[in-house]
Amino acid sequence: MKQIGLKLRFQDGYDMAVAGGVVQYARTKGDWQVRGQGPWFFSLDQEALSECDALIARIEDDQEALFCASLGIPVVDIAGSSSLKLFSQVRNDDYQTGVSAGTYLKKLGSKNVAWCGVDQVHWARERFVGFASSLSADPSEIASFSRPLAWWRQLYEPSVELDAWLSDLEKPISLFCCNDLSAMKVELACQRLSIKIPSHVMVLGVDNETLLCELASPSISSIQPDCKTIGYEASAMLDAMLSSKQSGLHIRRIAPAPVTERESTRLVLCEDEQVANALRLIKTRATSGLTASDVAFEASICRRALEMRFRKYRGRTIWQEISDEKLDQSCLLLSHSNATIAQISEQCGFGSVHRFYSLFKRAYDVTPNQFRAKKQRF
Template sequence: MAFQHLKGKGLQNFAFYGIPDAPCRRWASEREKAFKNIVAREGYASAVFRGNETSSGNWQYDMNRLADWLQRLPTPTGIIAVTDSRARHLLQVCSHLNIMVPDKVAVIGIDNEEVTRYLTRVSMSSVAQGSKEMGYRAAKMLHNILDTQANSENAALVPTARPRVMIPPSMVYERQSTDYQALNDPYVLQAMHFIRHNACKGIKVDQVLSYVGISRSNMEVRFKEARGHSIHQEIHNSKLKRACNLLTSTSLSINDIAEVCGYPSLQYMYTVFKKNFEMTPKDFREKSA
């Protein structure tokens, strides 16, 4: 699911950041093996890096090794991390090296851990496990076993061997770290990077132009050719996308979301949603539940 998500973004280079082999981590080896098989089957080249077990004693050394590996990868590359914690390593190193995420490196983790995804400046995409379904299925199986034994004249004769049940992941939660869009214009690429990370801080078009360093007329022409709309519209879209994501994936109050997304007031955010979706933020949240 993580691979198809990255491939669907138009990426053609793929990598995997795993964990060293250990008997207690067969699940990590299975994820790495699956990555290699899928990428080979699809006809793409790939790179794999496991690194070491991280600890306070070797942290800097390991991050330097990870940085060396990242800088050797072709760009743009989509990287699947074996866990959300490993994905966070990638985002931290990219920030330190000034590697643009997701424009040069797109990162997706696995497990969709609630806390981990808030620990990085760039919000992290992740694949959620089908944990609820696992619980439901396991409870149903246990109920059937107990029911069968209770109704059997000879419980010892009830067979205990049962087929393995595989529960698929539930979905990909897409956030900033994989919001990749293929762009060839380096100025538009820089502008998009700046907008993506600062739209919710209330930036204006002039600040984007100052960051990129070219004239407004030149930038607007380039932007419309690459994106089909103005820089101002891109800032608006980025804020609205962030608001929609927070409404559907968090329990933050609508007032807090308006503030986080850089809207001047709650009423202004209501006006934006009415104009774009013909519904209030509250209706949007309830409809998406």
């Protein structure tokens, strides 16, 4: 029986979801015994750790990396935080996470953007680079505030520096926070400063820690890493290492899930009031059979004038905005629900399954079934 250790803290949803992926893979193996912290696993105390045949670990710093290396067993790292390149990794695609954040905030009409990060960790730096890339901006041009992770963990400790930085930002502005912890600390600072969210500052985090995001006021929009897939693929990589089918160091990056939208970003910014009002209508009613004619009817100007303004300020038509909103919703349902393709087509207001397939394939270069198979494989 192979002893597979899970060196995770089990203090957040990230670790729990990763463990779920590991357990799912372990079920396919008749000779794996998973050891971890907590009542769900066989014990992973210091003595048991020395008896493990392999380890999946969330390695947060160089000291922890050196300790894991001293065990002399195959290790797969799921964090990518250490500067030492000692282990193969399966982790969130942090660059793509940043790209997703920038793409999402651009859709909301953001022109002013800022970044809150963590000092000297690879994952935060990659998220920032991806964010800047999606905006076609030089990172040095983006207003930034960064502190060590331990500083952000002092969640309820007021900070004169953070308050001053937030006060000086040109508003309205969209703020991409590297994780939900920093997003929560930013929101608390905004409350002290009477800065309104989302009308003055839109806040987007990462990790989608549901309890933290929902308890915040207003609730925090966040990007969800695909943790279960990370756990499953880390197990598969470890299995290949144990059977000598894989040698050397490898890094596999897992794309994140779409943004889970909550109150902190439920606003559409546009200097043209007619376009802004139309965009808010589209976000609210796109999946309810809304048409471009309906949008024009609600406006106080003619459809042709509204279309011209959409092309000027959004670079697209009203119909394209409606279609994109429906496709975004369909992706969420395909990823996180058991509804049939026909049901999703109807719920998202596509009119027919054939039309849904056609628009989806054109947008993502895969069919809805292929997209779901990839997302729900684990």
